[in-house]
Structure formats: C-alpha cells, structure tokens
Ligand SMILES: Nc1ncnc2c1ncn2[C@@H]1O[C@H](COP(=O)(O)OP(=O)(O)O)[C@@H](O)[C@H]1O
C-alpha cells in the first residue's frame with residue numbers, strides 16, 4: 001500500500017458498509033438464551049473501524065444506510081460524537097437499522113446473533129455512491145461482507161471503481177461471516193469458516209483492485225480458496241499487488257509485501273501483546289484502525305503493526321467493540337508500558353479512566369451546571385437539566401431525574417440511616433437503571449473515612465454506567481485545598497471538580513499531578529478575573545475549565 005501524498009484531502013479515510021446496534025449481553029458465562037439484560041452499543045465492523053480510526057486522530061467519514069428511526073438516530077448520534085462525518089449515511093425510510101446480539105459464553109465462545117433481514121445497510125446501492133465524496137479521502141475501507149448480496153456488492157464495486165479513478169487507496173478487510181452468506185444456521189453467527197467457492201470468487205473479483213488486503217487465517221483461506229494458508233496467500237498474490245496483512249490472534253500479525261513466502265519461518269511476524277482476554281469480538285476492527293493510523297501518518301509497516309497489535313490487544317481485554325477501541329493517548333500509554341507489563345496496564349483503573357476520559361467525551365463548552373437547592377427543581381427546570389448534572393437530594397424527582405448529594409442531604413442521609421457507604425452502594429444500583437445523559441454530583445462535607453468510601457463507590461458506579469462524576473467541594477469551608485488533597489490522595493478522582501472560584505486557580509496543578517485523566521474544573525464565573533485565572537491554570541495542565549450557570553442568570 002503506497003501512502004498517498006494527498007494530505008490536502010479533507011478526509012483520511014472513508015469506511016463503507018454495515019452500521020448496526022450491538023446489543024451486548026451483560027452477564028458473563030451464559031448463552032444468549034440465558035442472558036437477562038443487554039446494553040445497547042454502536043456496532044458493525046466498518047463502523048467499529050471508523051470509530052477506532054477517529055479516536056486515533058484520523059479524519060473519517062462513512063458511506064452506509066441506517067433506518068430513519070430511533071436506532072438509526074442512535075447510531076448517527078454515536079458516530080457524530082466520535083467526530084465521524086455522517087453526511088453520506090442515508091436515512092432509509094423503509095428499512096430498519098440492523099441489530100446484532102452478542103455475548104461472552106466462556107473464554108472461547110462469543111455468541112453472535114444477527115437481525116439483518118431487509119435491513120437498511122444491506123440496501124446500500126450504486127446510486128448512493130458519490131464519486132466526489134470518495135475523492136475527498138486518501139483511502140477507503142470496504143469489507144468482504146458487502147459482496148454477500150448483489151445490491152451491496154454492486155455498490156462496493158462502484159466504490160472501488162470511483163476510488164481507483166481518483167487515486168484513492170483501496171483497503172479490503174476480508175471480514176468473513178459465513179452466516180451473512182447463508183452458509184450456516186442463524187444460531188451460529190460467530191462461526192468463522194465454511195468453505196464456499198461463491199465467496200472465494202466474490203472476494204477474488206475485488207482483490208486485483210486493492211492496495212491492502214487484511215484477514216485472519218480463515219479469511220485468507222476463503223480468499224485464496226484453500227485451507228493451506230501459504231498456498232492461499234500465494235493464490236491471492238497471483239491476482240493482486242496489494243500488501244497483505246495476516247491477523248494471527250494473540251501471536252500478532254504478518255505483512256506480506258512482496259511474493260508470498262513458501263515457509264512459515266519466512267513470514268515477517270510482528271508479535272502481539274500478552275493480555276487477559278475478556279472478549280475477542282471487535283479486535284480485528286480495532287487492529288485495522290491502529291494499522292491505518294500508522295500508515296496514513298507515514299509510519300513504516302513495523303511500527304504500524306505494533307499500533308495494530310496493541311489496539312487489538314486492548315479491545316480483547318474489554319467487553320465491547322466500538323466503545324472499547326482506544327484513543328491515541330491510551331494507545332501511547334500502552335505502548336510505553338515496560339515489556340511484560342501490558343496485561344497489568346490494560347487492567348489498571350488508571351488505564352480504564354484514561355480510556356473513559358479520552359474517548360467520546362463532552363467538552364467544557366457543552367457542560368453546564370446549574371446550581372439549585374433542594375426543592376427548587378420544578379418539572380420545567382428539571383427537563384432543561386436532563387442532560388446535565390444537578391445537586392439535588394437523594395430522592396426521586398420529576399422527569400425521572402435523580403441525583404446524589406447536595407450539601408445538607410448528603411449529611412442528612414447519613415444521619416438518617418447512619419451508613420453513608422451503604423447509601424452509596426444503593427446509589428450505584430440505582431444508576432444502572434437510569435437513562436443515559438444523567439450525571440452525578442456528590443457534595444461531601446469533608447474528607448472523613450466514610451465519605452471517602454462513599455465517593456469511591458459512587459465513582460465506580462458512574463464509571464460502570466458511563467456517567468460523568470462531579471465532586472463539589474464548594475461547601476466545605478473557606479479553605480478547600482486540604483480537602484481536595486485528602487480526597488485525591490485516597491483515590492477520589494472524579495471527572496470534574498467543582499471548586500470555589502477564589503481558590504480554583506491553585507487547584508489544577510494538584511489535580512493534574514494526582515490524576516492526569518481528570519477532565520476539568522467547574523467554577524463560578526461571577527468574578528471574571530478569577531475565572532480567567534482558573535482557565536489559564538487549567539490550560540497549562542491539560543484540564544478544561546467550565547463555568548456554573550445560575551438558573552436566574554440566563
Ligand atoms: N488474545 C489476544 N491477545 C493479544 N492480542 C490479540 C488477541 N486476540 C487478538 N489480538 C490482536 O487483535 C488482532 C486481531 O485479532 P484476530 O482475532 O486475529 O482477528 P478478528 O478479530 O478479525 O477475528 C490480532 O492480530 C492481534 O493483534
């Protein structure tokens with residue numbers, strides 16, 4: 001694959017093909033029949049690749065279709081929040097967005113059940129392909145599954161034709177899912193290989209037009225039409241000059257840039273990173289994102305393969321696909337780990353927070369905190385606040401909003417039942433049941449043992465339910481610095497700190513030192529000079545500064 005010098009093009013990459021909702025089983029160790037609850041995530045291999053590449057700093061767009069309904073909007077919204085250009089994803093008024101149900105049955109079985117009958121992305125057709133859009137990118141990714149139906153196969157060939165005409169690199173992820181070709185029963189969607197001449201022929205029609213072809217061993221077998229891996233590579237080589245990359249699971253990967261090797265010993269393998277496997281689904285998509293981050297930013301194959309292996313390894317340690325893919329900061333931290341320490345790093349809380357706080361997050365501009373007292377939250381106000389955090393009492397409020405803390409209720413609650421950590425535990429349970437978009441503010445009275453334990457517990461709950469956690473120490477008295485220090489020292493590391501304006505400017509160095517993944521500081525901006533000092537101090541420590549909004553001030 002040559003690196004296109006056309007860096008003037010607005011997009012680095014366009015991914016073409018399925019966008020779907022992944023419904024991920026939340027219980028480990030059961031079959032899909034026994035699964036009791038599912039979490040809804042963005043999915044579909046090309047969408048996963050797009051998310052991964054965007055998180056690593058590439059400019060990415062997609063060509064596909066989603067249904068013009070709630071699930072389609074969920075996918076578009078997710079892609080947009082990841083910074084992906086969705087201008088060429090059609091909203092199909094007649095078809096539904098596809099779904100996949102996934103789970104972890106045991107350490108080697110990851111059931112996958114597709115709901116794709118007449119789905120929106122399987123109707124992507126030639127007339128949806130805009131040559132100028134393709135020409136705005138340096139590379140396009142197509143996947144073998146596009147060839148599984150005649151409509152998307154024609155669209156795929158049109159993408160490739162337009163790309164060739166416009167000097168855009170063509171990347172083919174062989175991506176073989178036998179069930180999507182009707183080669184297995186619906187109940188074994190996870191099956192990775194069934195020999196089929198029809199599939200081999202379809203992939204071989206694409207191969208000559210590609211610059212880069214990727215696949216697992218099974219995917220090379222189907223692409224080459226033989227289960228002898230080296231013979232398959234040689235067969236593909238006889239019809240394409242593309243660089244070929246073989247994904248080898250935990251072993252890493254191999255690049256075949258010239259003639260196919262005759263012996264295994266001649267394969268140039270870049271070794272993988274040892275990690276504890278939770279779920280292998282999505283590894284290949286993250287792998288390709290990492291590989292492209294390397295190649296499209298001018299790195300050599302060796303380094304690009306290291307990026308790719310690291311991305312794949314990180315994803316297998318997590319129980320999701322697109323949401324699990326790492327940011328550039330995460331990938332860099334993983335690569336900096338001492339040899340033999342990668343498994344430890346991947347599992348550390350600090351690494352998980354770095355992931356959370358460097359992926360798909362809101363910026364200070366969109367974080368508004370409204371100060372309100374207990375009882376003030378009228379339904380209308382509550383509705384406006386649905387997306388933001390509130391300091392409110394621990395009781396249910398109108399419009400389904402439920403928060404934690406506020407100065408006196410925090411204390412009152414402890415006095416009421418005498419056990420603050422137990423209350424915090426209850427909060428964690430409740431958080432799982434609340435809709436996305438509600439964040440949590442806790443306002444401790446100080447930093448005693450009970451409070452610290454409660455804050456750490458709620459922090460864990462926020463992480464699990466993907467909510468921002470804010471700790472408000474504006475009420476702790478005139479000098480909040482010792483409280484801030486004590487909380488940080490005991491592992492209270494919220495996404496945002498809410499600090500009194502007079503002292504806020506001195507806090508960022510302390511926070512950044514103890515918790516480099518912190519998102520920022522929220523403070524009152526009634527004194528513009530103090531707020532400006534805070535902003536400056538935050539900027540110097542890679543933190544954001546966000547203002548309070550007072551309800552009567554807007
Ligand atoms: N168990 C593992 N340990 C470490 N890295 C892995 C593991 N499984 C996969 N990877 C990484 O992810 C890449 C893709 O995984 P693989 O299972 O080969 O492909 P796919 O997900 O497409 O089936 C591998 O080449 C490797 O870099």
Ligand SMILES: O=C(O)C[C@@H](O)[C@H](O)C(=O)COP(=O)(O)O
Pocket residue numbers: 018020021022043044045046048100112177280281282283284285286321322
């Ligand atoms: O696109 C699919 O086939 C399923 C995806 O939604 C899911 O995210 C996934 O399983 C991707 O896994 P991979 O093909 O193993 O990378």
